[in-house]
Amino acid sequence: MKEILILMFSAIFIENFIFSKFYGCCPFMGVSEKPSNALGMGMAVTFVMTVSSAVTQLLYTKVLLPLGLDYLKIIAFILVIAGLVQFIEMFLKKFVPSLYNALGIFLPLITTNCAVLGAALVNIQEGYTFAESVAFGFSAAVGFTMAIVIFAGVRARLRFAEPPKPFRGMPIALITAGLIAMAFMGFSGMSIG
Amino acid sequence: MDILIAALIFAVLGAVIGALLAVASKAFEVPVDEKAEKITAVLPGANCGGCGYSGCAALAEAISKGKAPCGSCTVGGDEVAEAVAEIMGVKAEKTVRMRAQVMCSGTLDKAKHKYIYEGIENCIAAMQLGGGSKVCPNGCLGLGACAQKCPFGAIEIVDGVAKVDYHKCKGCGVCVATCPKHIIKLVPFDSRVYVGCMSVDKGAVTRSYCESGCISCRICEKNCPTGAITVKDFVASIDYDKCINCGKCAEKCPRKVIHFAKPEVSNGVKAVADSKDRE
Numbered sequence: 001m002k003e004i005l006i007l008m009f010s011a012i013f014i015e016n017f018i019f020s021k022f023y024g025c026c027p028f029m030g031v032s033e034k035p036s037n038a039l040g041m042g043m044a045v046t047f048v049m050t051v052s053s054a055v056t057q058l059l060y061t062k063v064l065l066p067l068g069l070d071y072l073k074i075i076a077f078i079l080v081i082a083g084l085v086q087f088i089e090m091f092l093k094k095f096v097p098s099l100y101n102a103l104g105i106f107l108p109l110i111t112t113n114c115a116v117l118g119a120a121l122v123n124i125q126e127g128y129t130f131a132e133s134v135a136f137g138f139s140a141a142v143g144f145t146m147a148i149v150i151f152a153g154v155r156a157r158l159r160f161a162e163p164p165k166p167f168r169g170m171p172i173a174l175i176t177a178g179l180i181a182m183a184f185m186g187f188s189g190m191s192i193g
Numbered sequence: 194m195d196i197l198i199a200a201l202i203f204a205v206l207g208a209v210i211g212a213l214l215a216v217a218s219k220a221f222e223v224p225v226d227e228k229a230e231k232i233t234a235v236l237p238g239a240n241c242g243g244c245g246y247s248g249c250a251a252l253a254e255a256i257s258k259g260k261a262p263c264g265s266c267t268v269g270g271d272e273v274a275e276a277v278a279e280i281m282g283v284k285a286e287k288t289v290r291m292r293a294q295v296m297c298s299g300t301l302d303k304a305k306h307k308y309i310y311e312g313i314e315n316c317i318a319a320m321q322l323g324g325g326s327k328v329c330p331n332g333c334l335g336l337g338a339c340a341q342k343c344p345f346g347a348i349e350i351v352d353g354v355a356k357v358d359y360h361k362c363k364g365c366g367v368c369v370a371t372c373p374k375h376i377i378k379l380v381p382f383d384s385r386v387y388v389g390c391m392s393v394d395k396g397a398v399t400r401s402y403c404e405s406g407c408i409s410c411r412i413c414e415k416n417c418p419t420g421a422i423t424v425k426d427f428v429a430s431i432d433y434d435k436c437i438n439c440g441k442c443a444e445k446c447p448r449k450v451i452h453f454a455k456p457e458v459s460n461g462v463k464a465v466a467d468s469k470d471r472e
Contacts, residue, residue, distance in 0.1 A: 063202070067198065067202060068195070069198075069199055069202060072199060072203070075203070076203070076206065079203075079206060079207065079210065080206070080210065083210035083211075083213070083214060086214055086217075087213065087214060087217055090214075090217045090218060090221040091217070091221055093221065093223050094220075094221035094222075094223055095221075160313040160314070160315060160318065162314065
C-alpha cells in the first residue's frame with residue numbers, strides 16, 4: 001500500500017507528465033484557454049487514462065507477452081485505446097448523457113493522445129503490476145489535470161497583461177509553461193519513502 | 194511462422210474490437226432528431242449566443258422541439274428563418290434585421306476625463322476605478338470590452354469611442370450584454386438616425402463635461418413630424434417603430450448629438466444606405 005501511495009505522489013508531482021516528461025503538451029497548449037474547458041479535458045484524460053492503463057496492462061501481460069509479441073506493443077496499444085475511447089463515448093452518450101455533454105467533445109481529442117499511450121508504455125517499462133498500473137495511470141492523469149488547470153488560470157490572467165508585441169499570444173504562454181515547469185523541478189529534490 | 198501468428202493475433206484483435214464497436218453502436222444508439230441536425234446545418238454556426246441559447250446546436254434543438262420560434266436566430270435574419278421554417282414545415286414570420294449602435298459621441302476631443310487611466314485595457318476593469326476615466330457616467334470608455342467579445346470582429350475603437358462596422362455586424366447582441374456602461378443598443382438595420390448620447394444628467398451638467406452631450410432642449414421633440422422622439426430623463430430617445438428616417442431631428446439638434454446618415458453619404462454608414470438600395 002505504501003509503495004502505491006509513493007508511486008501516486010511521484011506521478012502527480014515529481015514526474016508530472018507535462019512539466020517533467022513533456023507528454024500531452026498538445027492538449028496542454030490547445031485546451032487551456034479557459035479553466036472550465038481545461039477541467040473538462042483533465043477529467044476526460046483521467047477517465048480514459050485510468051481505464052486504458054488497466055486494459056493495456058492486461059493485454060500486455062496476458063496476451064502479448066505469452067505469445068512473444070511484445071515488440072508490437074505500441075500498435076496493439078494504439079488499436080485498443082482508440083477502440084476503447086470510441087466505446088466509452090458511445091456508452092456515455094447512451095447511459096450518462098450529462099457526463100457525455102461535459103466530456104463529449106474532449107473524448108475524440110484524446111483517442112491517440114501521447115499522454116494516454118505514454119502512461120501505458122511507462123507501465124510496461126517499469127514492470128508495474130495491475131494495481132500499480134491503474135494507480136499510476138490515474139495519478140499521472142490527476143497530475144495532468146492539475147497542470148492544465150493551473151496553466152489555464154495563469155492564461156486567464158495573461159489575457160489582460162500587456163507583454164511586448166512579439167510575445168503576445170502563444171509565445172508568452174510557452175514562456176509561462178516553462179516557468180511553471182521550472183517551479184515543479186523543486187519537487188524533484190524531494191526524497192520520499 | 195512468427196510473422197503469421199503476429200498477423201493473425203492482430204487480425205483477431207482488430208476484428209474483436211471492430212465487432213464490439215459495431216454491436217455497441219447498435220446497442221447504444223441514441224435516436225438523433227433529424228430536424229435538429231438539419232436546422233443546425235442551416236444556422237450560421239457562429240455560436241455567438243445572441244439567441245439566448247448556448248450555441249447554434251442548442252438553438253436547433255429548441256426549435257425542433259417547438260420551444261423557440263423559427264426566426265430566433267438574430268444573426269441569420271430572414272434567409273435563415275425561411276430555411277428553418279421550411280425544415281419545420283411552417284410559414285416563416287418576418288424578422289427585423291438589427292444592428293448594434295454605440296449611443297455615445299464623446300470622442301477624445303469632445304468629452305472630459307477625470308484622470309488618465311493606465312490600467313488593464315478593458316472597460317470592465319476601468320469601471321472599478323470610479324466608473325472609468327470619463328467624467329460622463331454614461332460615456333463610452335473606449336477600452337474595447339465590446340470589441341474583444343464581438344464574435345464577428347465588427348467593433349473597433351475610433352477616437353476613444355467604440356464604432357460598429359455595419360457591414361460586419363450581425364446584430365447578435367453580445368456587445369449589448371458586455372458593455373459595462375450599457376450604452377450599446379440594438380437598432381433596426383435600416384434606421385439612419387440615432388441619438389449619440391445616453392447621459393441622464395441635467396443639461397447644464399452634461400454641457401460641463403461633454404461637447405456632444407444631449408442637453409434635453411427638446412428641439413428634436415418639437416420638430417419630429419411623427420412624434421417618434423421623446424426626451425425623458427434629460428436625454429432624447431427614438432422610438433424606431435414611429436421613426437420615418439426623415440432626419441429633421443438631426444438637422445435641428447443644436448449640439449449635433451443626433452446623427453443622421455443621408456443615403457448618399459458614405460462615411461462609415463454606407464451599409465445603411467446600401468440597405469435602402471436592396472429594397
